[in-house]
Amino acid sequence: MGLFNRTKKVDIFFVGSEGTEIDRGIYSFYIDINTGEIFKRKFIKAQASPLSMHKHGRWMYITYRNGSGNQVDGGIWQYACMDLQLGLAARVSHEGHTFFSTAVDGDRKYLYGVDYYNGEVVKSPIKKSKVVNIKVVDELKGKGIDPIKQTESHPTFVCVTPQNKILVTDMGGDEVILYDQGENGALIKDEECSFKVKDGSGPRKVVYSSRGHHAYMINEISSMINVYKINDGKYELIQEQLSYKEDECKHENTPTDIILSENGKYLFVSNKGDDTVVVFAVNEDGTIKRIDCMETDAGPIAMLIFKDRWLVVASKQSGTIESFEIREGERNGVLYETHSAFSLHQPVCMEKGAENQSVVMNMFN
Numbered sequence: 583m584g585l586f587n588r589t590k591k592v593d594i595f596f597v598g599s600e601g602t603e604i605d606r607g608i609y610s611f612y613i614d615i616n617t618g619e620i621f622k623r624k625f626i627k628a629q630a631s632p633l634s635m636h637k638h639g640r641w642m643y644i645t646y647r648n649g650s651g652n653q654v655d656g657g658i659w660q661y662a663c664m665d666l667q668l669g670l671a672a673r674v675s676h677e678g679h680t681f682f683s684t685a686v687d688g689d690r691k692y693l694y695g696v697d698y699y700n701g702e703v704v705k706s707p708i709k710k711s712k713v714v715n716i717k718v719v720d721e722l723k724g725k726g727i728d729p730i731k732q733t734e735s736h737p738t739f740v741c742v743t744p745q746n747k748i749l750v751t752d753m754g755g756d757e758v759i760l761y762d763q764g765e766n767g768a769l770i771k772d773e774e775c776s777f778k779v780k781d782g783s784g785p786r787k788v789v790y791s792s793r794g795h796h797a798y799m800i801n802e803i804s805s806m807i808n809v810y811k812i813n814d815g816k817y818e819l820i821q822e823q824l825s826y827k828e829d830e831c832k833h834e835n836t837p838t839d840i841i842l843s844e845n846g847k848y849l850f851v852s853n854k855g856d857d858t859v860v861v862f863a864v865n866e867d868g869t870i871k872r873i874d875c876m877e878t879d880a881g882p883i884a885m886l887i888f889k890d891r892w893l894v895v896a897s898k899q900s901g902t903i904e905s906f907e908i909r910e911g912e913r914n915g916v917l918y919e920t921h922s923a924f925s926l927h928q929p930v931c932m933e934k935g936a937e938n939q940s941v942v943m944n945m946f947n
Contacts, residue, residue: 587942590614592621593888594666594935597896597903598632598644601927606631608644609926610666611903612941618892618905618920621943624666630655635933638686641711642668642933643693645681653678658695658706660713665936674706676716683739685748692767694719694740694748701735703750705767719769724755727782728803732756738802739787744794745815747772751785753802758785758817775815779808787839792846796868800825800837800851807837807851807862809869821869826856838883843908844890848916852882852895859885859895859906861916876906876917884932893917896929903929 592612599606607628612621630646637643642663648656657675661668681695681704693706693713703720706713726732736754743749748761748769759776761769779785784803790796797810797817809821825837835855842849842864849862849870857878862870881899888894893906904923908916 587944589940589942591616592939592941593937594623594939595886595888595894596635596642596668596933596935597926597929598635598931599927599929600631600647600898605927608632608668610668610935611924612939612943613888613892613894613905615889615892615938617922618907619922620894620903620905620924622924622926626668632931633680634683635931636684636686637663637933637935638690641671641686643684643686643713645684645695648678648680651678656680657716658684658693658713663935665939672712672714674713674716676704676718679704682737683741685740685742687742687748687763687767688746692763694769696737696740696750698736698738701737701752701754703737703740703761703769705769707767719767720759720761720771722750722752722755722759724752724757726754726756726784728784731784731803732782738785741788743797744790745812747775747815749788751788751799753784753786756781756783756785758788758799760815772815775817777817780804780806783808786837789840789842789849791842791864791868792844798840798842798849798870800840802836805835805837805853807840807849807870811868820867823862823870823872825851825860826853826858827875831856839885841885841887843887847910848908850885850887850893852878852885854881854883854899857882857897859893859917874915874917876915876919879904879923883930886932886934888934892920894932896926896932898928898930901925901927901929 608626610624660672682698701722722735724735783801786802810817833855861874879897879900
C-alpha cells in the first residue's frame with residue numbers, strides 16, 4: 583500500500599442524472615460507512631434521461647424518459663450489477679412509452695411497471711433471468727379535483743406488498759389499487775382492499791414497516807402523510823400528518839420521497855419547496871411524531887439510508903448529492919451534517935449496490 587493510500591469500508595450506490603448530452607447517465611458512488619463521506623467513482627453515459635431505479639437481486643431495472651418520440655425509445659432497461667459497473671442484459675419498450683416505477687414479483691417471474699402519462703399498468707415476463715416484452719395489464723380511468731395534476735389517471739409508483747399483492751398509487755385518480763396476480767402475470771383488482779383517498783390528495787409512494795402491519799404514504803398534492811394499519815389485507819387510516827410546517831414554508835411544497843430506517847424507529851420524508859428532510863419517530867402503535875427537521879439543498883427528490891447511520895439525499899434543483907449522519911439518543915435532533923457533498927447535474931433517482939466492500943483509495947481522491 584502506498585504512502586497516500588488508505589483502505590476504506592464502503593457501500594456502493596448508483597445515481598441517475600437527467601443532465602445534458604454531456605453528463606446525462608448513471609453515476610456510481612462509494613459511501614464510507616465509518617465517516618459518511620461520499621466519493622464518485624464511475625460514469626455511464628446515457629442517450630436518454632433515467633427516471634427510476636429498482637434493484638432486485640443482482641439485477642438493476644432502470645426506466646428512461648422518451649425524449650426522441652421514437653417508438654423504440656423510453657422503456658425499461660435491465661442491467662447486471664458488477665460492483666461499480668452496470669452491464670446491459672436486456673431492454674424492452676412499448677410504443678415509446680415512459681415508465682415511472684417498476685417492481686419484480688416475489689417469484690421473479692414478472693416485472694411490473696407504471697406509465698404516468700398514459701395511465702397504464704404493464705407487465706414484462708422474465709425468461710431466463712431477462713425481461714422479454716411489455717404488455718398492458720390495466721388501463722386506469724380515474725380523475726380528481728386538481729385542475730392540473732388530476733385531469734386523468736397518473737400512476738406514480740408500483741411495489742409488491744408484504745401480503746404479496748401488487749400495489750399501484752394513482753395520483754390523478756386519488757386511489758391506491760391493490761391487485762392479485764392471475765395466470766400469466768395478469769393483474770386482478772382487489773375491489774375490497776383497494777381504496778380511495780381524500781379528494782385532491784395525490785398519492786405518490788408507499789413504504790411498509792418491517793413486519794408489514796403498517797403502511798406510510800406521501801401525497802404529492804396535499805403534502806399529507808397517511809398512516810395505515812393493515813388487517814387482513816385492508817388498510818385502515820389511523821393518522822394524517824402534514825409533511826412540513828406551513829407557517830415556515832414560503833413556497834409551494836411537494837413531498838418527493840419517503841423512507842423508513844432499517845430498525846423501524848424513524849420515518850424520513852423529503853420536501854421540495856420547503857427543501858427539508860423531516861424526521862418522524864415511529865411509535866409502537868405505528869403512528870408517527872415529528873422530532874427533527876434538516877434543511878437540504880434545493881429540490882430534494884430521492885433518499886437512501888445506509889446502516890441506519892447515514893442518510894444520502896439527492897437534490898435535483900441544486901444538483902447535489904449530500905450525506906447526513908443519523909444519531910439516536912441525541913437531545914438536539916436526529917440528523918446532523920457531515921459536510922460531505924458532491925455536485926451532480928440534475929440527479930433524479932438513486933439505488934443501492936454492493937455492501938461492505940473493502941477498497942483502497944488515495945487520500946487525495
